Amino acid sequence: MLLMMGEVLRFGAVSKALPESSFWALLDWHQSHVDWVGCSLHDLIQPxxxxxxxxxxxxxxxxxxxxxxxxxxxxxxxxxxxxxxxxxxxxxxxxxxxxxxxxxxxxxxxxxxxxxxxxxxxxxxxxxxxxxxxxxxxxxxxxxxxxxxxxxxxxxxxxxxxxxxxxxxxxxxxxxxxxxxxxxxxxxxxxxxxxxxxxxxxxxxxxxxxxxxxxxxxxxxxxxxxxxxxxxxxSGWFIKRVMITSAILFVTALALDILGIxxxxxxxWTPAWTLFSGGWCFLFLGIFYFLVDVKQNQKWFYPLVVIGTNSIAAYIIAHTIDSFIDQSFRINISPQYDTIFGLPYRTLVSGTVILLVEWLILRWMYTKKLFIRI
Incomplete structure (x- = not known):
């Protein structure tokens, strides 16, 4: 959900404004869907x-x-x-x-x-x-x-x-x-x-x-x-099982792809993609389970908990009020409020503002125990 909401940062616009920067090019690539074969971080949101x-x-x-x-x-x-x-x-x-x-x-x-x-x-x-x-x-x-x-x-x-x-x-x-x-x-x-x-x-x-x-x-x-x-x-049993499963899924998917099958x-959503993305999902689950449940680092992930416990609300908010938040700042703060760090970084500023306001809405819902469930 955070990666999806983070689309408002529009790394692609920054990369286009700074074409010599490999850093922003990499972030742009991982915030975009690949053209056809392959996988970026953004491609893993839906699976x-x-x-x-x-x-x-x-x-x-x-x-x-x-x-x-x-x-x-x-x-x-x-x-x-x-x-x-x-x-x-x-x-x-x-x-x-x-x-x-x-x-x-x-x-x-x-x-x-x-x-x-x-x-x-x-x-x-x-x-x-x-x-x-x-x-x-x-x-x-x-x-x-x-x-x-x-x-x-x-x-x-x-x-x-x-x-x-x-x-x-x-x-x-x-x-x-x-x-x-x-x-x-x-x-x-x-x-x-x-x-x-x-x-x-x-x-x-x-x-x-x-x-x-x-x-x-x-x-x-x-x-x-x-x-x-x-x-x-x-916990050891679970982590071992998900990691082994992840490895099997990765190997099978890559073999199918490399052999042209x-x-x-x-x-x-080819069958190979189901296996490949499934491998990543098992890997992520194992890592987060280890960090949060085994190592008891719940406080580190509070910002993600606020979003994850209201995932449907986060999904709807990200698709509906982003432009409203941006226009409100342009009307009430400054039409050029997003140029504070220079023109190349405009979308980073406006995107950060939008993302922060959306998160504060979700945090308010979290503290009031308002959860949208279907």
Whole structure:
């Protein structure tokens, strides 16, 4: 959530103003999504969010069980939560539009689409969960692998990319190229079911609705981690298990990518990406668990706790009031308040102000015990 909220710092603008600086170029790269294959720090925001949904599920189910809530009521709450997430994602993507923007590749909608399946798996055994994960990843791999590659007379104007786009993959890996794949073909049908200003032809970023299926795989990995965490016999046992799992996921994903079997592409959430990002999620979970729970350094992470305990509120605030905060300072302080350190650093100043005000709002909610839950 902090990385997402931190987008207002706009390191890219600073890097553009200081083109000779490799420092700002590096920060810009890690605050941007990679063009296609690979991974930046920014690319790990969505899988981390999805992973933690899975981690939290065993605790949520256990809490409801202690309140004597029936399975039927749990399912009612699950379906309601799923619908709210989907509709909230559509609402946020429709802001500043002339009509409802029916789109389903947003983080919230992706989680909402997969959440009922995750909930069902929450009552299954470990073996069933691993089998479900395998079926999802292998099935989704086949879905792309069996879709035909563009032919000689393929109309590239329908894809938003050119035939010589430098990030196109070659050989068998070309089945996972931007807007020429199976998920793109599905959206050219599915997205046009809904009212639109113009016929849907492609997503400019290459994102797709069906990515919720492998995203469910990420949530299953989180579910497994959450069950380990809740039932761990010792801190050492848990850390050892998540680190080994992380290493296995990294090695498997990199092997798939290097051998050309499946590339690591976040934008279409390839099976290799599910494994690769899952490796990072297990690694992060293990590190933070060690620092916070084992070493008892909770005070260090208070700023993150303020944000994390109100993640939905943080997500909405970051997408709605950033420009309002900025304009308020320009009206009431100075139209050039962000030039105090010079023109190249304008976005750092305005972004820091926005980020601080948003955090103070969340801190006020935290101290008043106002938590937005779905």
């Amino acid at each position: 981390s969010f999805s992973f933690l949904v899975g981690v939290a599920l065993p605790y949520s189910v256990a809490s409801r069980a202690t309140k004597q809530q029936s399975r039927q009521m749990m399912w009612f709450h699950t379906i309601r939560r799923s619908l709210i997430l989907i509709l909230l994602g559509i609402f946020l993507r429709s802001m500043h539009s002339t009509q409802t923007n029916f789109t389903f590749e947003d983080t919230l909608t992706q989680i909402g689409l997969g959440y009922p399946f995750l909930f069902a798996l929450g009552f299954a055994g470990k073996r069933t969960q691993w089998i479900a994960l395998s079926v999802i990843l292998i099935g989704y791999w086949l879905f792309f692998a069996l879709y035909p590659l563009p032919g000689l007379y393929f109309d590239w104007t329908e894809t938003g990319v050119t035939a010589d786009w430098p990030h196109h993959l070659k050989g068998f890996a070309a089945h996972w190229n931007k807007n020429t794949n199976a998920a793109w073909a599905f959206d050219r049908w599915f997205m046009n079911i809904f009212p639109r200003e113009n016929v849907f032809r492609f997503n400019g970023g290459g994102y797709s609705t069906l990515s919720f299926i492998p995203t469910l795989g990420t949530m299953i990995l989180g579910l497994i981690a959450g069950q380990w965490l809740r039932s761990t016999p010792s 499946n590339p690591i592409v976040k934008r279409i």
